[in-house]
Amino acid sequence: MTAIIPxxxxxxxxxxxxxLSSETxxxxxxxSAEVFWIASFLAARLRPATGFALPVLGGIEPGAGDxxxxxxxxxxxxxxxxxxxxxxxxQVSLRASAAAGLFYASQTLRQMFPAExxxxxxxxxxxxxxxxxxxxxxPRYAWRGMMLDxxxxxxxxETVKRLxxxxxxxxxxxxxxxxxxxxxxxxxxxxxxxxxxxxGSTATNxxxxxxxxxxxxREIVAYAAQRYITIVPEIDMxxxxxxxxxxxxxxxVNDISPSLYTGIKVGFSSLAVHxxxxxxxxxxxxxxxxxxxxxAYFHIxxxxxxxxxxxxxxxxxxxxxxxxxxxxxxxxxxxxxGKTRLSPDTVAQHWWNKxxxxxxxxxxxxxxxxxxxxxxxxxxxxxxTTIGLQWTGSYTEVRDAYEWEPVELLEGVPPEAILGVxxxxxxxxxxxxxxxxxxxxxxxxxxxEIGWSPRAGRDWESYRxxxxxxxxxxxxxxxxxxxSEQVDWQ
Numbered sequence: 001m002t003a004i005i006p007x008x009x010x011x012x013x014x015x016x017x018x019x020l021s022s023e024t025x026x027x028x029x030x031x032s033a034e035v036f037w038i039a040s041f042l043a044a045r046l047r048p049a050t051g052f053a054l055p056v057l058g059g060i061e062p063g064a065g066d067x068x069x070x071x072x073x074x075x076x077x078x079x080x081x082x083x084x085x086x087x088x089x090x091q092v093s094l095r096a097s098a099a100a101g102l103f104y105a106s107q108t109l110r111q112m113f114p115a116e117x118x119x120x121x122x123x124x125x126x127x128x129x130x131x132x133x134x135x136x137x138x139p140r141y142a143w144r145g146m147m148l149d150x151x152x153x154x155x156x157x158e159t160v161k162r163l164x165x166x167x168x169x170x171x172x173x174x175x176x177x178x179x180x181x182x183x184x185x186x187x188x189x190x191x192x193x194x195x196x197x198x199x200g201s202t203a204t205n206x207x208x209x210x211x212x213x214x215x216x217x218r219e220i221v222a223y224a225a226q227r228y229i230t231i232v233p234e235i236d237m238x239x240x241x242x243x244x245x246x247x248x249x250x251x252x253v254n255d256i257s258p259s260l261y262t263g264i265k266v267g268f269s270s271l272a273v274h275x276x277x278x279x280x281x282x283x284x285x286x287x288x289x290x291x292x293x294x295x296a297y298f299h300i301x302x303x304x305x306x307x308x309x310x311x312x313x314x315x316x317x318x319x320x321x322x323x324x325x326x327x328x329x330x331x332x333x334x335x336x337x338g339k340t341r342l343s344p345d346t347v348a349q350h351w352w353n354k355x356x357x358x359x360x361x362x363x364x365x366x367x368x369x370x371x372x373x374x375x376x377x378x379x380x381x382x383x384x385t386t387i388g389l390q391w392t393g394s395y396t397e398v399r400d401a402y403e404w405e406p407v408e409l410l411e412g413v414p415p416e417a418i419l420g421v422x423x424x425x426x427x428x429x430x431x432x433x434x435x436x437x438x439x440x441x442x443x444x445x446x447x448x449e450i451g452w453s454p455r456a457g458r459d460w461e462s463y464r465x466x467x468x469x470x471x472x473x474x475x476x477x478x479x480x481x482x483x484s485e486q487v488d489w490q
Contacts, residue, residue: 004111009457026055045118048122049116052128069102073097076097078096115470120476141406145368146167146176148425151186151240152426153204154210154211163436165227175229180243183202188213204427234332237282237316240303242268283326286327299332299333321340321346330345332349346360350369350371352372354410354412355412361412368420375401377443387439464487
């Protein structure tokens with residue numbers, strides 16, 4: 001079987017082949033600039049290894065040896081992200097109801113070619129073929145995400161763009177950026193510039209800090225949007241706020257700023273919940289970031305507020321919820337927000353406490369499944385892993401990351417309330433691109449499949465065989481992934 005990850009909802013292949021050649025063209029039906037961009041993106045991925053020109057053309061009928069892309073309204077059940085793929089010995093056709101579906105169809109087609117197709121250098125003498133057959137594919141969940149913690153360690157624009165490309169390759173459609181924490185503030189706020197200039201100057205372990213200018217943030221947002229990934233910004237509050245408190249003394253209860261913090265403890269910081277300047281600060285930060293973020297959501301954190309009295313926490317979250325709504329966004333918070341009164345359009349992100357998560361769901365909130373013991377990618381693989389943490393009490397090997405089911409895990413939450421899944425990379429010990437690769441891959445491949453593929457279509461033995469082949473693709477893409485002994489890598 002072709003080693004596609006995530007595995008499609010429906011597929012059937014046979015022994016025949018379609019072969020790419022130096023004469024192959026990529027044909028776009030219609031005049032959509034968006035579809036033309038998707039076709040060009042596909043061509044750009046296939047050209048380096050093959051050495052073929054693969055011209056992208058519109059306004060003509062596809063011929064023998066061509067790949068065609070078209071939007072069609074004849075299968076409305078495909079929805080905004082589903083697609084159909086048909087491969088015959090003569091042609092390959094990609095069809096979808098919306099452009100995002102065509103983009104995902106193109107990612108599936110990439111994985112149908114030999115793994116060497118991902119090489120950045122020409123690979124002469126290979127037969128670039130795909131099996132003939134059909135794929136009809138629709139995602140299980142609308143929310144398929146990853147969170148990157150930039151507060152503990154900062155990663156530059158190019159590293160984030162590279163990650164976005166890898167997420168898109170696996171049909172992940174949400175990148176949640178944790179932009180502030182005790183150790184660093186990572187985005188320029190023009191009305192409060194010292195947040196970035198001072199609060200962003202350091203990182204965990206005293207490592208170099210950094211922050212995004214607003215133009216750099218817009219660049220990331222636009223790059224992600226082209227690849228059908230929504231950026232969800234998070235400013236964690238009222239706790240995890242030492243970088244902000246160190247930057248502006250007025251945000252502190254006693255009007256005295258603490259020193260910048262480079263350790264990894266949690267729960268010791270809190271905004272001054274009963275000072276009006278705090279809500280001016282919150283309003284300004286949300287206003288500036290929301291204006292640069294076209295997605296529907298703004299994440300306010302809300303977790304591990306151990307130094308904020310519960311009545312103050314409730315007051316703060318409920319007031320901030322209205323500020324988020326004022327700026328045209330839906331609020332997301334970590335599961336602790338379930339202790340407050342929530343609007344039905346609010347989203348709670350489960351990470352530990354199922355009972356509090358269920359309280360959020362009972363108020364009509366949507367739920368994102370991010371169970372720490374399964375989906376936190378900062379957790380070590382085993383006792384010999386040299387980076388990462390183990391505070392969940394267990395290791396998270398590749399099989400552990402794959403073998404869990406959101407509906408079963410979230411007892412007390414109606415299945416229809418589950419929006420999807422999101423893995424998370426906290427970066428206390430992660431500070432290089434190589435660290436990031438090693439902790440994210442191949443676990444992210446499993447999370448992508450949990451989010452996209454039907455529950456009935458997933459099993460470990462099938463997955464580990466596909467993952468063994470997929471490792472060659474990751475290597476071709478330059479990913480320095482963890483080669484688990486649970487998988488017989490090829």
